[in-house]
Amino acid sequence: MSDDVVLRSESLTRTYGSGTTEVRALVDATLDVRAGELVVLRGPSGSGKTTLLNLLGGLDIPTSGTVWLGERRVTGASDRDLVDMRRREIGYIFQTFALLSALTAAENVELPMRLVGVAADERAARVDELLSVVGLGEHAKQRPNELSGGQQQRLGIARALANNPRLIIADEPTGQLDSLNAETMMSLISTLVHERDVAAIVSTHDPRMATHADRILEIHDGRLSARRGRHAGALREGI
Template identity: 55%
Template sequence: MTSLDTVTDRPGAAPAAPLLAADAVSRVFDTAAGPVVALAEATLEVHPGELVVVKGRSGSGKTTLLNVLSGLDRPTAGSVVVAGVDVATADEAALVRLRQRGVGFVFQSFGLIPVLSAAENVEVPLRLLGVDPAERDARVADLLDRVGLAAHARQRPTELSGGQQQRVGIARALVADPPLLFADEPTGQLDSVTGRQIMDLLVDLVHGSGVAAVVTTHDPALMARADRVLELHDGRLGHPPKRHGRHAAEG
């Protein structure tokens, strides 16, 4: 995998190649009532150090879009290349490697294992990769420190606040050093103050480390911090219409 140091944009250098390139991607589901088009000819590029927000109403296809872009699902048509892997044509072994090393996931519901401590939850991806125990410990400690939870490493999810649990989820998503991060409504279950803290953390991590991120959200504050905002409507991806006046920032 290409290291982040070699792909991050530098002044005077040629623009970095996209970490994610989707071209005319569609996803159609067969149902008893007939085919349902969840995603229709979506085209998107995401570059290192870029935070892209996708907005859209419930049922507009946001989760389907993330699943296809991240390799959790395959497109019905079109191409998706993520960190050099063509999701549409790659074999299952290549997709497993992509999910383990090429992408990280942050979920609205946190997705933590209740019986494990914060450190053990963050460690899970490294155990799956067979990383040496000493290196595992060092990387887990570093990530927990970066998300402000060094003092909570031994606490289980039930002993943490919602915001702290989401920070654990972010640390877990990044511990294997993926170049691309996906987050599905990461502030959706948090109050406005905690949500803003998580938003600040995501922005700092993306812009500070060169990770590329695609985030779905309804949060106008997060949209305001994004490098780009795209809107998904009935499975079609595009730029939201510009608004003027006091409602311009409302989503």
């Protein structure tokens, strides 16, 4: 884990409604995530995990507060800049996999590269490398519905890495997997984060998944608190 802060937020708050119907989904959330660090965001359903991740990834706009991706300010960025950041600098891993059923495994991984204009030869080489890394090298021509749930999520991880992002955001990536596949997924994400020096924030309600964290953030009723992770000697105090 380096000292390079990839993701930073200050005093993020998100409210819905107003007056007597106002709901505070997130309250004053300040955090940072560094290159090569796996931060696990843990809390029960409805605690604010998805709200926070959506704000960090520029998919939602905070009521107040600010998000930075490196030196780029996410909050208040133009739609064009947000699209560029999401395509080039952020890799998303979804609970529901969100794969395109009409495309093969290789084509699902290749698509993000096409969107940013990566040359054909480089696309082909990177697809082969990423499918091999996640153990799907022999499944390149299969479509998502021909793969198991665990294989589909591994494909989702390969796609998230397609454009060599600085940040990975994963919202309950093991939510639809059995315990064995869930453990495999978190181990794979942890390995890739550390080997590729990527910053990652992963939400879960499963306390077993937190064993892979470098740092744990707890969220309850929209409020963050911090715990140490497994690499205690390398961690800072607090959030």
